[in-house]
Every structure is written in C-alpha cells, then in structure tokens.
Amino acid sequence: MAVPEAVRGAPDWLPPGARAFDLVERTFLEHARLAGYERVRVPVLEHTELFARGVGASTDVVQKEMYTFVDQGGRSLTLRPEGTAGVVRAALQAGVPRSGGLPVKYAYAGEFFRHERPQAGRQRQFTQVGVEALGSDDPVLDAEVVLVGWEALRAAGVDDLVLRLNNLGDREDRAEYHAVLNAYLDRFDDLPPDVAGRRHLNPLRAFDSKAPGMRAIMADAPLLGDHIGPEAARHHAAVVELLRDQGLPLTHDPRLVRGLDYYTRTTFEYQVGALGAQNAVGGGGRYDGLAEELGWPERFPGVGWALGVDRTVLALRAAGAAAPTDARVAVYVVVADRGLVADAFAVATQLRRAGVATDLAFDGRSVRAQFKAADRSGASHAVVVGPDEAARGAVTVRDLRSGAQREIARDDAATALAAGS
C-alpha cells in the first residue's frame, strides 16, 4: 500500500532544516518585540468576504489563488492568503480604534495559503512573520516598520539585501490618477488581455505587464508620482529622510505597485539577489483606507510588513550560510549493563528535572553503539551507568570533546552537569 504523501506545495520541515526555520522565525519575532510589537494570534480561517473586500477584488490573490470552501453551515470560508486583513479585522472587532493607547503594535507568525504553481521559494502553504502598527498616520511609524524589518532580516543573516520603496499616494490621488491613466490607455485598442482585463479595477497593474509592446506603451504613460497630493508627498519625504538618517540604503522604485489593493502612500519590498525569480523576502506598506473598506465608519490608518520565513531560509542557504549546528541535547546517558536500564532512566529523569537536556539509548544496543549515538546527538557529556559505579552509588561522566572522564556520586551528577561541567 502506498504511503500517503504531503499535499502538493505543503512542505515538511524536519531536522536539521527545521532548525534554520525556527531560528529565522524567532529572530523576526524577537526584532518585532524589541520595537514593542506584541504577539497576536488570529484565525487561519476567515470569511471569504474579508479578503474579497480587504485585499481587493482585482488582485490575483483574490481572483485565483485562494483556498475557499463552503462549510457545513453553508458559509464561504477561506484559508488566509495574507495576514493584514485578519489582524485589522480582529482589531476592529475588539473596538481597538476607540479604546485608546494608539497606535497599537502587533506581531504575528503563522501559516498562509495561496493556490499557485509551486516553485523555488513559492509554496502553497508558507510561513510569514508580520507586524502591523494600527491607529497612527505618523511617518515615524512607517520608518520604524521598515527599519525593524530590515534589521530583522539582517539579524537572520541575509546579506545582499535591497530595499525598494515607493509612494502610492492617498486613495483620492489614486482615483484621480486611475482616471488619467485609463484615459491614456484608451488611446490603444490592442492592449494585451492581462491589461485589458484588469485596467478598470486597477490600471496600475499595467506597469507590471511584460506583454510585448506594453513596455513601450508604458514608457510614455502618465506617472503616479505626478499626481500625488501635497500631504502624501510630504509624508513620503519624511519617511525617506528618517530612513536615510538611519543609514538605510533605499532604492526608489516608481514601478513597485504590489498586488494588494489596500496599500496607500508607503509601499516597500525587501529583495535578495541570490534568490532567483522569487526574490522578495518581505514587503509591506501603509493601508490607511483598509478599515473603511471593511466597513469601519472612520478612518483607521495602519502600516506593516510580512517577511517570508521559508524564503528567508532559502536565501540563507543560497548564500551558503552554514545551517545552525546546535546540539540536540547536552548529555547522553549510556547504560553499560542491560540490567541497569531503570537506573539509567532514573538518571536521565534527574538530569532533565535539573534543566539539563538529556537523551539516552533505546533498544538495548551495545555500549559502542550508544557512544556513537551520544556523539551524533551533539551532547557535550556522556554519563555512564554501569555495575561498577552502581556498586558505589556513582556514575561516570565523560567529556565527549576531550575524552576526559571522572566518577562522581550519582546524586551530584545533575548539579554538576547543570553547572556546565
């Protein structure tokens, strides 16, 4: 009978690869925490409507990439394809905009789902860490968010990192610009299908098209930058200045649009050179209109990013970074005589209770085999439980690096090893 296989695009992470994964995720969360972003947990399942309204009906994510199903109560539910909509929804539901203490700063980590063709760095189930700062317009917050993401990626070990930044303006700016851009596009009657199909929902995406001839058409197209209102322009200038002050090497990218409709003003993306086609390890931006889009009666601005854990691990690998080599346990208990298995088990328990990560051999293997296992476990010390020692109420502690060993009283073993020797 064939063994069941994982669902396509749903990756398994087993040791040792899982160590790098775990380390990256912890590094991201820790950097968020250092800036005051507190962990929240929101559902993987949401009503489909949340993403349709929040992420935007024109986006590829909503149009063709969502895992959507009807549950037994006849409701249309979706496995979250991104994190912002759910976090904002949770904040609105809890009345955060009216409860004071703004901005609130949230961090999250978890699994996301998009039905795309898998390739390097792109899985159907993937892991992101994200932050969202809600309830403030302050450009300092944009700069903080961008900087925290940058430093988190650097701390995780990503080197050739590029920060691309753009200003999408306010929603009114974009409405005006959409009209101008569409008027321009009207002058061409042979637009490629991808552009023709979505230009009225979001003509900005025309800049993304790589269809033949489109590049030439867009070269003369009116630019969003010329239709940004004074406030959004001032806001963006402030963000740029704050980031420059902190020494961030940023690249202005007027073509950076990003495929989620909720972005306003600041958008940015972190890119890695060594990663091939899927080179964005993270991205985000400001989404001042999202809350209203979701039906909240007042303006409730926000800014945030998401960093891809899987993709960051790949980037580190591609750059030749060594995998973390943490020892699985600190101590390995060896039984010299099968009759003493219960004693060895007791010693292991004693060590674990003292906070010393301990493993022991199973299946009654030879002492030689047990030492090989001890070696492989990465333990710094082996504790030998044998008849000679047992007669004296002692165990032998062997330093696996130097080979030096000594006998100590069994009751002192936990204390001695907990102290690091």
Next chain:
RNA sequence: GUGACCGUAGCUCAGUCAGGCUAGAGCGCCGCGUUGUGGUCGCGGAGGUCGCGGGUUCGAACCCCGUCGGUCACCCCA
C-alpha cells in the same frame, strides 16, 4: 493556470542515446574488530515496486502514452 527539463538505495548520482546476464558507486546506516567507551581506520552486512498506471516487444530502468511528483521560468508575491 502556461511552458521546458527531470523522477534509479536514506542522500548525491552512474546506467537510458544503440532494449538482453543476479541494477551499480560514493556517502550514510547496522554489526564486528573490547571482557563497559564515540569521533579515525579495517572487515562484514542490510537496504531498490528503477515515481505510478498502461502500451510496444520474445524481453523494458531504458522506447511510446497517460498520470502523479520535483525543478526552473512565465504569472504572482512571502
């Protein structure tokens, strides 16, 4: 969703082009070299539905079709 390439031991791969003996290698794994001592070395051993299904053939890992999976690119984005 589209295209190209790929799928042989746990891993990395040879063998496929010219179909034909028991399908190989390196690494890893297990055991032994000690009567209680690992990392080196030596000896021995286990392990393969050649992704899966069908077809062609006297005969298929090898040729053909399908399918599943992988990789890369498009697309999109983390």
